[in-house]
Amino acid sequence: MIPFVDLRAQYLSIKDEIDTAVLKVLDSTQFILGNEVTALEEEFATYCDAESGIALNTGTSALHLALLAAGVGAGDEVITVSFTFVATVAAICYTGATPVFVDIDPVTYTIDVTQIEKAITERTKAILPVHLYGQPADMAPILEIARRHGLVVIEDAAQAHGAEYKGQRVGSIGDIGCFSFYPGKNLGAYGEGGMAVTKNAQYARTMRMLRDWGQERRYHHVVKGYNYRMDGIQGAILRVKLRYIEAWTEARRTHAAQYNQLLAGAVTTPTAVPSNRHVYHIYAVRVQMREQLQQELNNLGIQTGIHYPIPVHLQTAYSDLGYQYGDFPHSEKAAREVLSLPMYPELTTPQVTTVAESLQKIVQGVAVA
Numbered sequence: 001m002i003p004f005v006d007l008r009a010q011y012l013s014i015k016d017e018i019d020t021a022v023l024k025v026l027d028s029t030q031f032i033l034g035n036e037v038t039a040l041e042e043e044f045a046t047y048c049d050a051e052s053g054i055a056l057n058t059g060t061s062a063l064h065l066a067l068l069a070a071g072v073g074a075g076d077e078v079i080t081v082s083f084t085f086v087a088t089v090a091a092i093c094y095t096g097a098t099p100v101f102v103d104i105d106p107v108t109y110t111i112d113v114t115q116i117e118k119a120i121t122e123r124t125k126a127i128l129p130v131h132l133y134g135q136p137a138d139m140a141p142i143l144e145i146a147r148r149h150g151l152v153v154i155e156d157a158a159q160a161h162g163a164e165y166k167g168q169r170v171g172s173i174g175d176i177g178c179f180s181f182y183p184g185k186n187l188g189a190y191g192e193g194g195m196a197v198t199k200n201a202q203y204a205r206t207m208r209m210l211r212d213w214g215q216e217r218r219y220h221h222v223v224k225g226y227n228y229r230m231d232g233i234q235g236a237i238l239r240v241k242l243r244y245i246e247a248w249t250e251a252r253r254t255h256a257a258q259y260n261q262l263l264a265g266a267v268t269t270p271t272a273v274p275s276n277r278h279v280y281h282i283y284a285v286r287v288q289m290r291e292q293l294q295q296e297l298n299n300l301g302i303q304t305g306i307h308y309p310i311p312v313h314l315q316t317a318y319s320d321l322g323y324q325y326g327d328f329p330h331s332e333k334a335a336r337e338v339l340s341l342p343m344y345p346e347l348t349t350p351q352v353t354t355v356a357e358s359l360q361k362i363v364q365g366v367a368v369a
């Protein structure tokens with residue numbers, strides 16, 4: 001069996017260090033925030049070329065607090081994409097603002113920058129590009145549009161730890177970058193976790209207060225805050241894992257290159273923009289008759305995923321936004337055709353070969369049938 005991800009393989013490869021780090025936190029009783037979390041904030045901010053890191057309980061909280069720090073609230077609009085994980089859109093709604101969707105570029109699956117300006121109104125406050133699957137959105141035109149219209153840029157980098165756009169680390173290109181440490185993400189905690197990074201001291205200060213009940217000092221609540229703090233154990237685990245992320249990312253990129261080579265001609269393989277460092281949180285191919293392919297791969301013991309089968313503008317929960325089928329054709333088509341193949345650093349070359357050859361054979365069978 002080849003699983004879609006294998007969190008156990010990664011744990012076993014660093015078990016001694018992880019166990020020691022966890023036991024150290026138990027001994028210190030710094031269960032919430034504390035020294036390990038503070039150290040992680042510094043190390044991860046440095047990794048992202050940012051000034052400050054604010055460690056949080058989830059990536060969703062990072063998006064929520066980034067929007068609040070940027071002053072987004074009821075009556076405002078935030079421009080983003082529909083072809084993303086639902087959290088991107090949920091976080092906008094938490095602030096009382098309205099998500100305004102634009103379509104994706106069908107090659108990179110990131111926001112179509114030529115559609116942004118038409119979506120801007122006098123209510124627009126921010127642009128929220130998503131670095132989907134680990135590929136950076138086209139940040140230069142996004143920043144240029146934002147500057148011209150006085151908008152804040154918040155990066156959803158939940159899938160893109162260590163990704164680079166024209167040599168710049170994602171997360172510190174816009175005003176605030178938001179990361180998730182959900183276990184399956186490229187840098188994953190052993191529980192929930194997230195972080196916001198920024199170069200702006202004022203945004204950092206606001207987010208730090210908001211994550212801990214809006215306190216300036218203990219029991220002095222200067223703004224209405226939240227309980228969005230990171231656990232000490234997660235901070236310690238993430239510090240250990242951060243030391244390996246570059247090696248793990250290079251392993252992902254090697255697997256992706258091997259898939260690309262073996263699958264060329266059989267299916268549409270992902271396109272990494274040459275000036276980007278794509279970090280392949282997800283390796284998604286495009287196929288026709290996806291459900292049948294997925295079933296046949298599953299019969300051969302190969303697990304796959306679909307990220308994501310229904311774009312947010314067609315989700316029941318967001319029907320009140322008033323969109324309908326046909327509004328974002330590239331998003332809708334991608335949602336029908338993408339298929340995510342097994343991708344994690346510990347995959348072996350023979351496993352990648354098995355997946356690719358199985359897919360090849362099925363596609364040829366499907367074609368002649």
Ligand SMILES: *Cc1c(COP(=O)(O)O)cnc(C)c1O
Nearest residue numbers: 058059060085087088158180182
């Ligand atoms: C995972 C993810 C999030 C949310 O992160 P959580 O830590 O699960 O709250 C947000 N946006 C995208 C694109 C994601 O993949």
